[in-house]
Amino acid sequence: MSEKIGIVLLNLGGPDSLDAVEPFLYNLFCDPDIIDFPGSFLFRKRLAKLISTRRSPKIRIQYEKIGGKSPLKEHTLKQAAMLEDKLNEKFPAKVYAAMRYWRPSTEETLAEIEKDGIKKVVLLPLYPQYSKATTESSVKEWNKQLALRKDLDIETTLIESYYDFPPYIDAFTDRVNEGLSRFPADEQDKVHLVFSAHGTPMKLVRQGDPYSAHIKKTVDLMMERGGYTQDSSLCYQSKVGPLKWLTPSTPDTIEKLAKQGVKHMLVIPVAFASDHLETLYELGIEYRHVATEVGVERFEITTGLNDSPLFVDALARLVFDKVGTLTPGLSSRAAHQ
Secondary structure: OOOOEEEEEEEOOOOOOHHHHHHHHHHHHOOOOOOOOOOHHHOHHHHHHHHHHHHHHHHHHHHHOOOOOOOHHHHHHHHHHHHHHHHOOOOOEEEEEEEOOOOOEHHHHHHHHHHHOOOEEEEEEOOOOOOHHHHHHHHHHHHHHHHHOOOOOOEEEEOOOOOOOHHHHHHHHHHHHHHHOOOOHHHHHHOEEEEEEEOOEHHHHHOOOOHHHHHHHHHHHHHHHHOOOOOEEEEEEOOOOOOOEOOOEHHHHHHHHHHOOOOEEEEEEOOOOOOOHHHHHHHHHHHHHHHHHOOOOEEEEOOOOOOOHHHHHHHHHHHHHHHHHHOOOOOHHHHHO
């Protein structure tokens, strides 16, 4: 196969400086999949401006405490480079990143793809579990920007989700095992595994969004494939706004477990492919403080998948499977050898 295939890693993005915090938040809250209620299209931009202006001072402080920016871009570009190397062992490929709310934007990435003459693209979300608020939103933005380039003829396919894909589960359990190794050997069986996922409004669940079911399946498979016998809990973080969200919340779960006498916790950010504000600040600083206040003696957080070779291998296998259906002669079985 001589035709080069483009792989686009879809991600949320994050501010790359403190000055980028407010415009990043504005982009986020301008998304109709984020601000979605009857008539909201009439004043969504004004509401997004109000929310981003009010929230940005607090969020800037949080970013200051994790280094002054989001590390998400660096992690995503590193994953892209590692994946490109692995894919090129089997077929010509170039891997790009497209951030939903910051840079490189989908528009910028499409311009680069056009310049490179790529005609076939596989969209690979860095959201393992499918949600309207993540994968669907990013794909909508891709389709919108592609439609604006009327002269650009690109065949696009999507890897919709991989929440139950065994190589992905194995990459995650590897991080859990590393986290457990930080506890004394004779204490590891007493460690409570706290699976913390990014929450979503219950409205999405009622609309049939599969995200919460995907999260539960990921947790079940991790417990099974990892052979973990420790007690575990599933909870949700990052609630924003007055709507009812998925429960129980992560801080409430930490407090409840502490009251039950749990002294050792390993928090596993199960919905995130890479470390960013929600893992480094929300879990690593804010919720760690909650745990300390309620008497938890040892509070550890697993490292994000980030540049995990096992995770990149899982992504490569997903691409090989997808490309194998598009390109005669490149079968999934051959690609995996």
